[in-house]
Amino acid sequence: MIEVKEIRKSFDAIEVLKGFSLTFEKGNVNLIIGQSGSGKTVFLKNLIGLLTPTSGQILYEGENMVEYDYKEKQRLRSEIGVVFQGSALYDTMNILENVKFPLEMFSDMSVSEIDKRAREVLDRVEIARTALKKFPSEISGGMQKRVAIARAIVNNPKYLFADEPNSGLDPKTALVIDQLIYDITKELNTTTIINTHDMNSVMEIGDHIVFLKNGYLEWEGNKDEILVADNPAVIDFVYSSNLFKKLREALLKEK
C-alpha cells in the first residue's frame, strides 16, 4: 500500500502538484488520468523517487520514503518495477540481456539463477524463446512493451509503475498489454500505478481511478463510477469520445 499525504511539488515559483492526499491499495490497478499538463508524470516521478516533493509525505507500508537515506532508497528501488514510456529498453542489449540486467544490478543471484529467472518471466509475458537473442529494434512495439514488463517484474517487485504503457500501440495490442498488467498485478499482488490517457484502459482495468486536474485531485472512484460521475471535468474527459457519450446517456436512462 502507498499513501500520499498533502503532496506538493514546485519548480521555481510554479506549483505543479498543489497538495492532495490519496491511498493506493495492494493488489489494485490504480490509474492516474487527466488532461495533458495536469501533473501525472510529475506525480509518478515523485512516487518512484526520481523527484522529491517540495512538501508532503509518500508512505510505503507506512514509512515515509521522502525522508529515506541513500541506502533505504536503494532498498525501495529494488522493490519497484517501472515500465517507462516508450519501453526504454537498452538498444545494445538483446532481449534476454535486457531482462537479466536488473537482477545483475540488484540481486545476489548466481549467473545460472539469473538466466533461469529471466527466461521464466519472458515465458510469462509470452515472448518466444526463439526471440531472446533479438535486439529491441528487431521486434514490434507490442513485443518491446512485453519485454519492458518482463524487465519490470523480474525482481518480483511489490510495486509496479507504468507511464503511458499503451502509447504508440494499436488498440488491440493495447488491450493485450492492459490485460497482462492487470493479470500480473493480481498474480504478484503488486500495488500497481499507471499513468494513462486511454479510456479503454480505464474501462478494462481501472480498479481505482484518480483524476488529476491542474495539480489537484479532482475526482477518484472505480470504472463503474466514472461513467456516471457528475463532475464536469471528469465528464469532459471521459466523454471526449462520442461512443462513451452515448453509453452515458443509455446508463442514465436505465437509472
Ligand SMILES: Nc1ncnc2c1ncn2[C@@H]1O[C@H](COP(=O)(O)OP(=O)(O)OP(=O)(O)O)[C@@H](O)[C@H]1O
Ligand atoms: N522539470 C520540470 N521543470 C519545470 N516544470 C516542469 C518540469 N516537469 C514538468 N513540469 C511542468 O509541470 C506540468 C505538469 O507536467 P506533467 O508532465 O506532469 O503533465 P502530464 O499530466 O503528465 O502531461 P502529459 O499527459 O502530456 O504527459 C507542466 O506544466 C510541465 O511543464
